Each structure stands twice: as structure tokens, then as C-alpha cells.
Amino acid sequence: MLSKRQAKIFFLGGTIFFAVIFLALSVDSLLNGIPKNTNAHLLTEQVARGKYLWERNNCMGCHTIMGEGAYYAPELTRVYSRRGPDYIRTVLNFEGGWGPRGRKMVQYNFSDNEKEDIVAFFEWVNKMDLNGFPADPPLKQ
């Protein structure tokens, strides 16, 4: 029968073993995989400013991006190719708040430069390789 000491060794040994593997894979992901999949060389200062605005305004509090966020408003990973830059610019500062089918978005008051930063951010995200996400709907006519 298992003794308490053996149980302790199982716990400590297993934890250390898997933590080391996890750290090694994480380092590889951060140094190689993510920069390649996200086209890190295309991440300009404008894109970084767009990302800052994305966080500063908690867009993730309603939308999702890369499938992450709240589930109240549309997924925006591919919004740049789905809607195009003009649509994005229009939605952001829409008078009275953008409200398709009754669900309201906060009305923002971005400057023209800020709008371009956000568009640049979406354009960059749009090009990411996300292992097939979002998938094309199989039954779409």
C-alpha cells in the first residue's frame, strides 16, 4: 500500500517534472512560435498604440479577440477582412452609439489618429496564424 512518503514523492516529483517541460515549451512558444504565427516583425508602433487603446477601453469586456473576452459582442479576430477598415472607423465614434439589432456599443470619441491605430491593430491581428481559428462555418450557404 502507498505510504505517505511515496505519495509526497509522487506529488513533488510529478510537479517538478511537468513544470520543467511546461517552462521549456513556454520559452519555445515565446521565442519562436508566437513571433512567427503573429508576424511580430509587422508589429509597428501604430499597432502597439492600437493594442493599448484596445486594452485602455476594455473592448474585451464585450467583444472577443482570438476567442478571448466576454461573449456579448462579435468576435473581432478577422473583423478587418470581414468588414473592412471604413466600417471599423464608422462604428467607433457612431453618433448615439453603434447599436445593431438593439444591442448597444459604447460611443467613443477617438481622434482620427487613434482610429487609424485601432484599424492598424485589427489589420495586424487579421493576419495571425491561429491554427485554423476562427473556422469557416461548415454549413454556410
Place this chain on the structure above:
Amino acid sequence: MKFKSQKIAYYFFALSMLLLILQIVYGFIMGFAHMGYDVLHDFIPFNVAVTTHKNLLVVWLLSGFMGAAYYIIPDEADTELYSVPLALIQFVSFAIVGVVAVIGFHMHWWEGRKFLEIPRPLDWLVALNVILFLANILLTQIKGKKSSTTAWVLTMGLVFIALLYLPGMIYFENISVDSFLRWWVVHLWVEGVWELVMGGILSYLLIKLTGVDREVIEKWLYVIVGLTFLSGILGTGHHYYYTGGPNYWLMIGGIFSALEPVAFLGMTIFAVQMYRKGNKNHPNKLALFWTLSTAIVSFLGAGVLGLAHTLPAVNLYTHGTLVTAMHGHLAFWGAYASLVLAIISYSMPLMTGRKLFDTRNGNLAFWLSNIGMLCMTAAFGVAGVGQVYLERIVGLDFMVVAQELHVHFFVLILSATVFTVGILLYIIDFMKHGLPSEEALGTEESFEAVAG
């Protein structure tokens, strides 16, 4: 209660109850918004409500864990807490940081990073606060006459909670890198070190409530936390499938997160077996109910419902939908909310001397909140599956689908009402206990005598 310093736990538990109620209020705001009644949009838009709802959850659970540690550690170490004034300062500053954060969210003082929205200056205060807390707990352990596995597992869980908060405080320009390290905090918390806290508190409760030999319980505690890390660490990979990580995470995350239910199943079997082996005469039936329900509902919510959408081929379609909300609600409720309610139910009679062990309110609170939460989970599940089919499979527009889901949010709100009645009854019982009293010192022994 063995030591008078244990009663410091009461303040943390009371704060937990207050924040829990607030959390529920924001949940209703979101439920109504999803149903088409976003009437508070101009004052509390959805992103404010969601941020407040999630952060209140984190803060009330952490407050509950801290309270649990202040109650358990002196008992296990067999000594008074190292410093009561330090604990009081820590409590007050913790409450202030929490309140400032919640008010700040309403003024859009936040970082839009799911679960880690607390702005950076407050992060530093949180870190400082947690250092005070950990110092007090560790110094108590060191000066203690006894040293137990249960206490050390709980303490190590709390130490790693603090350490793992740090990667979330670094700013990255690449949103994918940001997300990668954000899950180091969030996933390695809830599917990692929080389970050490859970294992520690559950062991303590089982030792007290069932009377089974400590050595037996603690041996299985090692096995269970071992299984947790064996699956949970590489299980982090299920957050890296579709967020820019390399594709080996599909396989690694898939395999190891499919093993995560094993750890939760282990927790369930452990608790139920200890209950069956043990002496069933402990008078505090409510504490026993909550202890067992924690072990069972966490398996359903975190284990089974997690497995339901964790495989990459499934997750490709469910990722970023209400299916996640289904899993999230029952997982947090079963594993952590119920756990905090269990330790409160166990410790309150011992701190106050009022033996509200098997009251009508307490029983109703247990059943209504659990049934309400199960129905909420079902409502989220139906809405989530509907969303996946209509939006991700058929390809309808997001908002067209959202309108079709209104009815499920009506069911959600009805279920949430049942849940809320349960929670209110729990809080009424909590308040009926009154304040901790030094007259309650030494009461534990007499309860154990009854149990024995």
C-alpha cells in the same frame, strides 16, 4: 475555536459575503442585457458590469481563502497567530484596495485584460498586501508547536498564488504574448495552485468532520494535488490552441486537459470515501454538506463540463462562446465558492459559540443555491450550444444569433433568482451567528467529543 486570534477570519468571511452579493447584482445586470434589456447602459455598460462581476468573484474568493488560512493555520500550528494587528491592517488595506478597484472600474480605470483588469498601481498594493498576509501566516507556522501537511499544502498554495500573479503585471505589445502569460496567472491559479488551497481546506474539514486519521487523509491529499499538477500544468495548453501559440499545444493541451477531470474525480472519491470511513456523528451537518458538495460539484463543473469543450476539434467551434460561461460558472461555484461556504459553515459556530448546525435556512440555502446554479449552468449550456450551431456551424451573423438566445437568458435569470434566494438565506444564517466571542474559546473540543 482554540485560539482567540483565529477570530480574525470572521472579518474576511463577512467581506466575502458582502462582495458575493454585489457580484450577483452585476450578474443580473448582464443577464438582463443579454436578454435585450440593457437599461443601465449609460451608467454601467456591459464591459463595466463584466469586469466588476469577475473581479468581485476573485476578490471574495481570495478573501475567503485568507479567512480560511487565518482560521486554520493557528489551529494546525497549535499557536496564536503571529500578529493580530498586522492581520487587521492587512484586512483593512485589502478591503480598501477592493473597493477602490470596483469604484475605479466604473470610472474606466482598468486594464482591459480578462480577469486581470485591476490597474497597475493597485496591482502593487495587492502585491504588498499579500506579502503582509503571507508573512503573518508563515511566521505563525514557524513559531508553531506543530507542523502539518495540511497546513503546508494550504500555505504553499497561497505562496504560489502570490508568485504567479507577477507574470500578469508585465506589459507586452504583442497581444498574443500578453494572452500567453495572462493564462500563466489565470489557469495556473484556478487549475493549479488554487487546488492546493482547495485540497488543504478540504483535508482540514474532512479531518475535523469525519474524524478519519490525519495520516490517511494527508496521504491522499498528496496524491490528489499530485494528479492536479500532473494534468493541470501542461493542461494550460488548452488556452494556447487558438491564440497564436505553436500547434504542438493542440496535442499537449488536448491530452493533459483531458486528464484534468481525473484530479477532480480523485477529489470527489477522496471526500466521499473519507466520509464513509469516518464517524458520522459530527453535529455540524451543514458544514459536511458543503464539504461534500464542493468535492462533487467541482468534478461536474470543472471536470466534466471542462472536458466537454477542451478537445481541440470541439474547442475550434466552442472557443469564445457562451459554452465557456457554462463551464466557468459551475466550475467556480463547485470548486471555490462552495469551498469558502464550507469553511465558513464549519468555523462560524466555533467562532461565535452559536450552534446553527442544521437550521431550516441553512438547508434551504444549500439546496436552493446548488439547484439554482445547476439550472443556470443548463441555461448557459443551451444558449452556448445554440450559439455554436447557429453562428459557428451555420454561419449566421453574431447579432442575429444573439437575438435567438434571448429566451435562454430569461431561463438564466429565473434560475439565478432561485440561486440568489439560496445565497441570501445563507447570509441571513451567517448574520444570525453574530460576532465572534471569546466565550467560544475551547468549544471545538466539546464538538469533537460529540463526534467521537
